[in-house]
Amino acid sequence: MKKRLMAAVLASVLAVSSLAGCGNTGNTPAPETGDETSTTTEVQTQVSNPADEGLGAGSNAGADVTAETTEINVCFGSEPDTLDPALNSAVDGATFLVHLFQGLAKWEMNSSGVLEIVADAATELPAGVENADGTVTYTYTLRDGLKWSDGSDLTSWDFMYAWNRAASAALAADYGYMFEVINGYDDVADIDDDGNPLHPEAKLDVETPDAKTIVVTLKNDVTYWNELLAFPTYFPVKEDVVANEAWATDPSTYVCNGPYKIASWDHNSLIKLEKSENYIDANDISMGTINCYLSDDQNNMLTNFQNGSWQLIDDVPTNEIASIKSQYPTEFFNVGQLGTYYVCWNVNEDLLPAGSQYAKDENAKADIRRAIGLLFDRNYIVEEIAQGGQLPASSFVSMGLTDADGSQFYKNCGVSSDYDGYYDTSVNGYEDGFTAAVEALKVYYDYDEATGKFTNFPTLTYLYNTSEGHKAIGEYLQSVLAGVGITMNLENQEWATFLNTRKEGDYSIARNGWLADYNDPICFLDMWTTDSGNNDVQFGRGAHASVKGYSLDLTPYGVDVNVTDATWSETYDVLIKAIKSCTDKDSRYKMMHIAEDMLMSTGCITPLYFYTDMYMLDDSVKGFFSNPLGYKYFMYTTIK
Amino acid sequence: MNSKTLSYILRRIILAVITVWVVITVTFFVMHAVPGGPFVGEKAISEAAQKALEAKYGLDKPLFTQYVTYLKDIVTKFDFGPSLKQRGRTVIQIIGDGMKTSVRIGLIAAVIALILGVVMGSFAALKRNTIADRLIMVLTTAFVSMPSFIMGSLLLIIFAVKLKVLPANGATAGGMILPVITLSLSPMAYITRLTRSSMLDVLGQDYIRTAKAKGVPRLRIIFGHALKNSLLPVITYFGPMLAYIVTGSLVVEQIFAVPGIGRAYITSITGRDYPMIMGTTIILAALIVIMNLISDILYKIVDPRITLE
Numbered sequence: 001m002k003k004r005l006m007a008a009v010l011a012s013v014l015a016v017s018s019l020a021g022c023g024n025t026g027n028t029p030a031p032e033t034g035d036e037t038s039t040t041t042e043v044q045t046q047v048s049n050p051a052d053e054g055l056g057a058g059s060n061a062g063a064d065v066t067a068e069t070t071e072i073n074v075c076f077g078s079e080p081d082t083l084d085p086a087l088n089s090a091v092d093g094a095t096f097l098v099h100l101f102q103g104l105a106k107w108e109m110n111s112s113g114v115l116e117i118v119a120d121a122a123t124e125l126p127a128g129v130e131n132a133d134g135t136v137t138y139t140y141t142l143r144d145g146l147k148w149s150d151g152s153d154l155t156s157w158d159f160m161y162a163w164n165r166a167a168s169a170a171l172a173a174d175y176g177y178m179f180e181v182i183n184g185y186d187d188v189a190d191i192d193d194d195g196n197p198l199h200p201e202a203k204l205d206v207e208t209p210d211a212k213t214i215v216v217t218l219k220n221d222v223t224y225w226n227e228l229l230a231f232p233t234y235f236p237v238k239e240d241v242v243a244n245e246a247w248a249t250d251p252s253t254y255v256c257n258g259p260y261k262i263a264s265w266d267h268n269s270l271i272k273l274e275k276s277e278n279y280i281d282a283n284d285i286s287m288g289t290i291n292c293y294l295s296d297d298q299n300n301m302l303t304n305f306q307n308g309s310w311q312l313i314d315d316v317p318t319n320e321i322a323s324i325k326s327q328y329p330t331e332f333f334n335v336g337q338l339g340t341y342y343v344c345w346n347v348n349e350d351l352l353p354a355g356s357q358y359a360k361d362e363n364a365k366a367d368i369r370r371a372i373g374l375l376f377d378r379n380y381i382v383e384e385i386a387q388g389g390q391l392p393a394s395s396f397v398s399m400g401l402t403d404a405d406g407s408q409f410y411k412n413c414g415v416s417s418d419y420d421g422y423y424d425t426s427v428n429g430y431e432d433g434f435t436a437a438v439e440a441l442k443v444y445y446d447y448d449e450a451t452g453k454f455t456n457f458p459t460l461t462y463l464y465n466t467s468e469g470h471k472a473i474g475e476y477l478q479s480v481l482a483g484v485g486i487t488m489n490l491e492n493q494e495w496a497t498f499l500n501t502r503k504e505g506d507y508s509i510a511r512n513g514w515l516a517d518y519n520d521p522i523c524f525l526d527m528w529t530t531d532s533g534n535n536d537v538q539f540g541r542g543a544h545a546s547v548k549g550y551s552l553d554l555t556p557y558g559v560d561v562n563v564t565d566a567t568w569s570e571t572y573d574v575l576i577k578a579i580k581s582c583t584d585k586d587s588r589y590k591m592m593h594i595a596e597d598m599l600m601s602t603g604c605i606t607p608l609y610f611y612t613d614m615y616m617l618d619d620s621v622k623g624f625f626s627n628p629l630g631y632k633y634f635m636y637t638t639i640k
Numbered sequence: 641m642n643s644k645t646l647s648y649i650l651r652r653i654i655l656a657v658i659t660v661w662v663v664i665t666v667t668f669f670v671m672h673a674v675p676g677g678p679f680v681g682e683k684a685i686s687e688a689a690q691k692a693l694e695a696k697y698g699l700d701k702p703l704f705t706q707y708v709t710y711l712k713d714i715v716t717k718f719d720f721g722p723s724l725k726q727r728g729r730t731v732i733q734i735i736g737d738g739m740k741t742s743v744r745i746g747l748i749a750a751v752i753a754l755i756l757g758v759v760m761g762s763f764a765a766l767k768r769n770t771i772a773d774r775l776i777m778v779l780t781t782a783f784v785s786m787p788s789f790i791m792g793s794l795l796l797i798i799f800a801v802k803l804k805v806l807p808a809n810g811a812t813a814g815g816m817i818l819p820v821i822t823l824s825l826s827p828m829a830y831i832t833r834l835t836r837s838s839m840l841d842v843l844g845q846d847y848i849r850t851a852k853a854k855g856v857p858r859l860r861i862i863f864g865h866a867l868k869n870s871l872l873p874v875i876t877y878f879g880p881m882l883a884y885i886v887t888g889s890l891v892v893e894q895i896f897a898v899p900g901i902g903r904a905y906i907t908s909i910t911g912r913d914y915p916m917i918m919g920t921t922i923i924l925a926a927l928i929v930i931m932n933l934i935s936d937i938l939y940k941i942v943d944p945r946i947t948l949e
Contacts, residue, residue, distance in 0.1 A: 078907070079899075082727045089681075172692035174685045191688045194695060246728040267729075267737045268899030269811035293809060295897040296907075299793075303800050303808040496676025496912050503684065513682065533684030 070639060071289040072621065076314035076632055078296035079268045084248040085235040086166035089174035091630040097232040098631055099273055099290065101258040104140055105229035109625040117226045121146055125226055134583055135183055136221050140214045147278040148238055149261045156208040158236040164188065164204050166233050169197040175233045179204060183217045220583050224518040259285045259635045268294055285635045286623065311618040314632065318469040321387045331616050334389035338400040338628055339515035339611035345369050345604045348542045349508040353456040358444055362549040368444055369603025374437035375480050378425050382609050385472045393607035394421025397524045397596055400628060401516060404589035409521050413593060422600045438484060453485025460488040464511040465498035505538040512536060515611065525595045526576050530569045537604045540568035550598065554578055557587040572598055649937065656929045663925040668707055671917055678724040678912045697724060721915035731919035734904055742900035745816055746885045749823035753881065757828045758874065761835025762867060768840065776832060783829035788888045792822040792895040810898030819896045823888050827881045831874055838870040875942055879935035883928050
């Protein structure tokens, strides 16, 4: 009997220990679901791909396509959660989808090596027509001869159906909100308390006067509308195909309209993409077969790259970066990504010593957080710890997002003309900042001049998700603070637990990261409204809900708001709402600067670096490109 | 097989079912007690989408109701539910895919371990205190004590990176070779040592001496008398070995990117894919319970003196 009981206990222990002890092997510092776009000017400076020559022929000319039997082996992720364009929210899933589908627009690298968005299924991308009520209407015409991979005709109706489906509350897609710019979205997405659609009959403002024409009306002028059209969520699907809920899990039921179709799918192992004969531009596609191996183990990817089995891997082990860079100088790539790695503070955490005269003073807490943010040497972090070519961050809105005039948004934050962003990240600037920060902290804490340390700073705890990379950064932050007498303990949690803890605000300081969905600073700013699901800082919640420490004057931008000593929800939430409904581009961007100023003044966000996308590409591959969203394009590649 | 044996087997099967039920219950509630959920990500999805998804998968119901529904679906329909992460696929489909690979690798590893272990163990016993014996003992000590993640990484570096003779990816044609070797080395070494010591023990027994005195040929003594009796401890090890291979596959499948059940298990736990966690736990627990049962029954067949109680 004893033995049987043991077996039961052991089996359950096995189950429980796996639950508790498993690290987050698949999650690298970059958020998984990030997507962002950039302007062509930005991308041009970032792409440093030595394999660029010959691209012109690959993408447009389409003349020399003799390589029907060519094959490439790549690995850009593990088994995709879904290959349904409406449901996908992952970067690796998007790479599959841009090969399998054709939207109204697409990313393309032109002959001079500049990434741009061009018309794809549409004949052209016309400008919108503004209506009297401020809404904007776009009219698209589909090219002749568009076909689904099953040979049937693709119509404008398929687009209309796909967009309504993706936006619907019934589908509950992660990226359903990508359609919020279209008129009518609010009704389509609305649900009751039980999660059922409130308006099941509601439709987006999209019309199809005939089989070739799509007329769509947006709530207002949206600067990134063409980028949305090239976004996988906007790709068409066929109604009778997607009626089968499992359609996107099996090659036999997978009907698409892009350059490739799924030839075979060995779950968790290999997805084989083969050129589709029904694709309208099939003659331009030089790569016949793409073998997409499915793996999430960075070490395994590297091994397969090193022994020549795979020509591209989309991830590398963090602790190998230094040696990879020197071993594979021409095959290791590091391109700009629109995201920020930062430290976030719980706004409700008390930072002052017991009995301090500044207790409950929100400005004092903001001062302290900002000062601590200046103690960290971001150059050291990117060069010695992260080592992936990241750039020191001096603002929350990442480098690469553009301002109203097309210049870098983060350079225009208006704090000082001596440096970009909110503080100086240069070597001298850092040293000055450090000294100033220590002086600022002396106001609130006892400082021992002899040892150069604060003596009554409360102990802090830094929370991060289990990963060597995050740990190393945590240890650096810890060592810097220890240097001035501040004790900060490190605590790590497994990925899903960590996300939950941070979301609930059950922490004092935590690592964080954000990747934009599109090239518009609003996607860095609207996440901090009181009710946002991403408001990890807990702005406007708990004790902070009643803190009246913020002012806002929007009268210069034609908005009737001018408040002082108001709460977060009376200021920041109002500001974000004003930005979203603003139709004047200049005012809109100026208000976004105000929003970021407000955020940074709280000190609750301590940016450390701007993300980069790292991958390895074999020297023999020509004609490859990737976009700033991290999507990889293999259709125009050839192997020498 | 007498009625006593039958009733023993029946009792064991009932106990096995209870064991699996306990595992289901504990896992179910512990799993839901762990923070995080299947729909969380670095980017939070909208509250509306979250609610709609929870309603779709019944996660908005009270936990106990979910538990009862889950048990009922398994017992009455053998329905393990849909995966919450891989939308459109059911747990049975995913586990089925994974099991195909895992079982193949596990069985090959087990067979290799058994055959090589018994052969090498017998050989070492017969050649006691020779260089060959010493060499086998040193090697097996090393293999037994080396955890599979070190052994796997070592083999990977030598054969896939340096020599480039074998693929590193478990999904490719020759890709199963390295995972199989990694999985089989430790049990093989253990079986070698077991066989050797029990063989030595048997070879010193009176009946062996008698057989020798009677002039029975040496090979007949070894295969006819000694080997069968020396295999008893090996059979006892059969259950634990299977358990080792099942749990070892969690690590090995990760290292070699083998699309098996072990990797699916780990992915489902980090992703909080509740039905997948339950499904894999149940399958693995059942596997271990059944293997122990088979091992006990085999024990009886090899040694009729043992009475099963």
